[in-house]
Amino acid sequence: MYDAFVVGGGPSGATAAEDLARAGCKVALLDRDGRIKPCGGAIPPRAIRDFDIPDHLVVAKIRTARMISPTGRAVDIHIEGGYVGMVDREDFDEFLRDRARMVGAERLTGTFLRVERDAAGTHVVWREKASGQERRSLCRVVIGADGAKSGVARAEVPGGDRIPYVIAYHEIIKAPAANAGYDPVRCDVVYDGQISPDFYGWVFPHGDRASVGMGTEDGAVDLKKATADLRAMAGLTDCETIRREGAPIPLKPLDRWDNGRDVVLAGDAAGVVAPSSGEGIYYAMAGGRAAATAAMAFLRSGRASELKMARKMFLKEHGTVFKVLRSMQNAYYRNDERRERFVSLCHDIDVQRLTFEAYMNKKLVAARPLAHLKIGVKNVMHLLGIVSPKWS
Template sequence: MTEDVFETVVIGGGPAGATAASDLARAGRAVLLLDRGGRIKPCGGAIPPRLIRDFDIPDRLLVAKARSARIVAPSGRTVDMAIERGEVGMVDRESFDEFLRERAAADGAERRTGTFKRHERDARGRLRIVWTDPDGREASALAHQVIGADGANSQIARQMLPAQARPPLVFAYHEIVATDGILPADYDRTRCDILYGDSVSPDFYAWVFPHGATASIGTGSAQKGFPLRETIARLRCRIGLDQARLIRHEGAPLPLKPLKCWDNGRDVVVAGDAAGVVAPASGEGIYYAMATGRLAAEAVDAALARNDPRRLAEARRGFMRQHGKVFLILRIMQHFWYGSDKRRERFVSICRDPDVQRLTWSSYLEKELVRQEFGTHLRIMMKDFAHLFGMITPWGTRP
C-alpha cells in the first residue's frame, strides 16, 4: 500500500497547531493537521487587539468585548482598571479553535482526527507518525518535518526532544455557565474580574470572564490536591452565579516557562503549550500559542527550503527575542507577589496607581514592553520596593 507523504505533519489542532498548518499551507507546503478532537482547553478566552490584527480574527468570533478589569484583593477590596483606548476581545474556545482548524483546511491543509501514539522511521529516515482514529484503528503518514502542538503533556516532545526538565505547571479548571437569567447587580458583561486570595487559589488567581450569554468562571493552582471544583462551587456562590446553568467544564495543566529546547535538530519542533509558552502570573496563552505556531511554521518552511534542519532552532530564538523579557518579568512578579495573601493584598493596592494601569494595558494590548519615560519606571520601582519592605502598608497608609 502507498503511504501518504507530507512535507509537514502538525500534531495538535489548538491555536498553535492550526496557525502553523494555515501558514505552511498558504506557503504551498503539503500539510497534515492531526487533531484528536473533542478537547476544549479551560481558558478565560481573552484575546488582545494585536492578536486580532496579526491573525485576522473576524469580529463575529468575539462573544464579548471587555473594556475594563476588576482586581479583587484577598480582603475583598477592589481596584477597577478601565481600558482608556481599545478593548479586549473575548472568545469561546470551542468555536474559536474550530474556526482556526477550518481555516487551516480552507488554506489547503489536510485535516484528520486521531490521537498520536508513536513515531517510527522508514528506510529513508523519514518520520512515520502513527495515530489511532476515533474507531481505535491505527493509521500513519510519513513526514519530512513535524510540528508538535499537542499540549503541556506533549507526547511528541517526550519522545523526540532531548531530555530536559519540564516547566512548572498550574492546573486550571473552569466552568462555562449561562448568564441569560437574573444576574447579580454588580455583574458587568464588559468587565473581566480577577480574584486573589487563598480562598480561591493559594498561588495563582481565579477569574470571572464575560462571554456574552455565558461566563467563564475558573481558577488554577500548582499545588497538587488543591480542590479546584469545590473552589469554583464556592466562588459561584460568592459572586451570585451558583444557580446559573452549567453548560460545560474543562480542566488542563498550564506550563509557565518556555522549554530550553524546542527542536531535535533534525525534523521536529514544538509550539504552544508543548513549548511551555503560557505567560507566568497572567496565565495568558492564546496569543503566545499562535505566535509560536507562526514561528514554528516559518522555521520549518526555511528548513525545508534550504534542506537545513538547523533552521528549526529559529522558532525558539525568535520567540525569546520578542517575548523573553516579558516572561522573565512576569515570572519574577508571580514569585514576589503571589506567595501569600499579605503580598497579594499589597499587589492589588499597587494596581490603583495610574502609571501601573497605563503600562499594564499598553503592554498587554500590544504584547510588548512599552518604553515610557524613565521617571515612570522609577516611580513604579520605588513603590514596589516600599511595599516589599513594608515601608508602606496596603492601600497607601504608612505603618
C-alpha cells in the same frame, strides 16, 4: 508524503498549519476532536490584528478589569481606547482549524501515538478516531502542538517530559443579567488564597455565557470546591452550568523546542504561556507562526539547525515580557499579604496605563521613563513592607 505533519489542532497548531499551507506546503493537521481546553478566552487587540480574527468570534468586548484582593477590596482598571476580546474556545479553535483546511491543510482526526523512522524517512504513527486503526503518515518535519503534556515533546525533545505547570479548571455557566456584582463588559480577577494559594481565580464574561475558574500548582487543592467557592463569592451559584473543563497549563518555556533532527514544538507543548497572567492564546498563535517559519526554513535548506529558529524568534520578541511576569508572580503570589499589596499597587494610574499598553500590544512600554522609575520605587517599598497597602 507530507512536507509537515502538525500534531494538535489548537490555536498554535492550526496557525502553524495555515501558515505552512499558505506557503504552498503539503500539510496534515491532526486533532483529537471533541476536546475544549479550559480557558478564560481573552485575546488582545494585537492577536485580532496579527491573525485576522473576525469580529463574529469575539463574544464579548471587555472594557474594565477588576482586581479583587484577599480582603475583598477591588480596583477597577479601565481600558482606555480599546478592549480585550473574549472568545469561546469551542468555536474559536474550530474556526482556526477550518481556516487552515480552506487554504490547503488536510485535517485528520485521531490521536498521536509516536514517531518512527526508517529508510523512507519520518513517520507519524497515529490512531484514527473513526476506524480505531493505526495509521502511518510519512513527512519531512513534525510540529508538536499537542498541549502541556505533549506526547511529541516527551518522546522527541530533550527535557520535554519535565515541563512545570498549573492545573486550570473552569466552568462555563449561563451568564446572569447585569447586576451590581456582574458586569458583562468587565473581567474579575480574584487574588485570594482561599480560591488559589499560588495563582488566581477569574470571572470572564462570554456574551450569554461566562467562564468561572481558577488555577494552582498545588495538587492538594480541590479545584471544584474552590470554583464553587468562587461562584458563591461572585453570586453565581444558581447560574446554570453548561460544561466543566480542566487541563494543565505550562509555566515556563522549555529550554529546547526541537530535537535537532525533524521535530519542533509550538504553543503549550513548548511552554509558552505567560507567567502571572496565564495568558496563552496569543502566545500560542505566535509560537505556531514561529514554528511554521522555522519549519519552512528547514524544508528549504534541509538543515536541522533551522528548527532552532522557532525558539529564538519567539524569545527575542517575548522573552523579556515573560521574565518580568515571572518575577512578578514569584514576588506577589506567594501569600495573601503579598497579594493584598499587589492589588493595592494596581491603584496607581501609571501601573494601570503601562500594564494595559503592554498587554494590548505585547511589548514593554519604554516611552515614560519617569513612570517606570516611580513604579519601580513603589514596587520595592511594597515588597520590603515599608509601606502599608492603601485603598481609596
